Amino acid sequence: METRRTRATPLAPEERRAAIVAATRPLLIEHGSAVTTRLIAEAAGIAEGTIFRVFADKRELFHAVAEASVNPPGAQEQMARELAALPDLPSKLRHVIDRLAARLQESLLVLMAVRSALLNEPHQPASGPPTFLLEANKALVDNLTDLLFTPHAEELRLPPRKAALVLRSLTVGTWMPGLNRGQQPLSTDDVIDILLSGILRKDDH
Template sequence: MTPRGERARPMSPDERRDAIVAATVPLLAQQGGTVTTKEIAEAAGIAEGTIFRVFKDKRELFMTVAERVMNPPGGREEMAAYLAGTADLRAQMVLVVERLVARMEQGMLVMMALRSVFMAEGPDKQAKHEKPGPPAFIVESNRQLMLNLTEVLFAPHAAELRVAPATAALVLRSLVFGAWHPGMPFSEHPFTPDEVADVVLRGIAEPGNH
């Protein structure tokens, strides 16, 4: 806490960007693309004009938010930290699935908000010459997730697996993304993280029946 009578140290541009992004994430989740820069400024405790000193427009702010949600800084270190409390592969998988589902649900809310903004404002003129396909940050997010699952979750348990750690990572990621994607029809009883761990580790056939 800053002593009374002393002014708080001014934030650097990077710190200010981080604070604005952090304030924007829950607002996007609650209100979607209708959230205003005035509301974001109020949540961040700053003047509205401050937003436009670190972001050129609302589109750039939302894109930065999406990137941080989809591929948060320090994701590898965070995974290693929360897995350190248990050495059991199944228990670790349950923890990973819980985190992945929460991150994916938040990411989908942000991406839907982005879509509404893009539809209202039209295409980004600066992006006309970019190659078609998903934004680079989504590609990088998937690449980093696969590395983390392979190297942090499965590689330490390689002796317990009958497939390569990278294959195990792909199976887990595919099952989670397919099961929890909001566009997929689903049963009345969605998967639980425990069920995902069981299917990945044991398959779907009864022992001795295949």
């Protein structure tokens, strides 16, 4: 017996766009840039033509997935809610580091899968990373500064923004594929210890 495809539930264009992006992300991680619009449509529960009513082409869709992966919508509000429920700086650091590590690993898989699309980004600077990566990095440092470190400024030796830059550098350097090949990467505990205690021995006197 033939199964008839039901029509997709009507959604506003931005909602439909977000739903297609969400359905495409795991497919890109699994199949890379070879993923087809047919697979995407099946995962999103829509007809293939619906994709091209909200995206000009597959390259534009892949670009949107990459952007949403490195700078998810609502990330600032979500971080604020989650940190407000935690009692002190060490527990907040642990939560943020674990979340950043997971997001970074997923984002890098997506970025590698859509590399060719990103290289052809029309507004990409003549050299350097795509504009949306620069914007995502600024948003991350701003959020770490304002939401994580500024409420604990009196506990810090460094200004909150410098602390945010150190945390960003440690997490990116720790979980960037290829940088730690054959070596034991820093753990969450290691990153917290370095941030809060530094690398020098303390003088007992």
